[in-house]
Amino acid sequence: MSHSLFTATFRLACGQPCCPFCWMQEEDERRYMRSLIHEYTLAPDIHAHLAASTGFCARHAQMLIETEWAMERDGLGTATLYESVLKQLEAATAKALETSSKRPVLRKFDPNEVFERILAALHPQETCLACLHSRQNERFALQSWSDYLSEEGLEADLAQTYLQAWGVCLPHLLRLLEQRPSLEVARWLLNDFQTKLQQRRKRLEAYIHKHDVRHRHELREDERHAWIEAVTLTAGGFLDRRGGLL
Template sequence: MKRLFGGEKSLLIAQLLDALAGDICPICARVSEAERRHLDLLLHEQVNDNRTREALAASHGFCPDHTALLLEVGGRGCHAKIALLYAAQVAALAEEVAALPDSGSANGALQTACPACANVARTEQLYVELLARRLAEPRFSQALATGPGLCLPHLREVYAHAAPGERALLRQMQAERLRALSEDLREFARKSAQVAQGVREPFGPERDSWIRALRLYHGDLKG
């Protein structure tokens, strides 16, 4: 059991290091991967699983965002799978609706407790704690310094879980990155204004500064 845990842990570390070398916030990247995999697994391996169906009936399905993502992940061929997955759930919902009270509180009936949101929260917590603990290791700090850095919500989370030494490192790295981004944004705006006046000065590394700025607030925003 211990060896299995060790294996899982090194897989998480490898996945986090991999995400740190990507072009969006590494925690957002891992969370986005995990939430798509969760829904993909559900549609392709668990539609006939009674426990999954019961859990979905109890949670009243997915939140609006994860319902849309379920359809996106499933693609065109997923309609029959959705029918299989939802049949029992909708039947249970019919009974709940039929039993709604005439007046007063319905005691949480019809409330959705999205299981994909719960999965996202668990994945997020796992990687936030892992990064906060490992931040000072050169392979992590170097990857974090050269990569796109953390989005604001994940900076807040990792910072909250980090020890003082790791906090100092994170603070310095992120502040430097933000100052550089601010310079890049000014440069991008300046060169763009010149283009409007017919002057063509080639764009450099500042060319994607606008999307990097937006990704500070929404880490896996598509450009």
């Protein structure tokens, strides 16, 4: 397999307490944010796209703030990027206001038609830049893993490492299967998912059972986060040992 960088990163991801694809996605997105702040705050194409998308989506906007604060304890990079966003949004709002004041001369006034034009003026014209970047890298990772299993086989070293890992979340399992691997690979992925699903369902049942006052002292450490694991397995994301999803 030619994707040696992928295999090295994926091996590291398999050592994390979460879906390896979720971990790689998060790491890649944070690297992308650091790169934007360090190298591209003045890039015209970045400013043009951010203006058209009215900035980042909520998840990536929060990540941008967290990343810059961790790096610089300052918000100058974000401020520079968002200057174009606010200028564009100001112009779009002015257009929406102008639209709201117009009345047709020769036909009946339709408020719904006006609202459609107002919404069109304010609605983002492009997708979040970080989402586009993340989807591209995610597709590469999923295809690389599917190719690895097909080319190296299910007994290969990294395949066995994967079996010992936390496991794949449902959203990434579905995306892996959308790659249309061989049926042998598909069954292997499904068997691993089923095994880990059954383990987590049993831990979840134990967690519920041991909340009875008679059994609370029996709760094991690996069962304390069963409720978070259940959500993470089905939705994706990070398992936060403090009691939430990242």
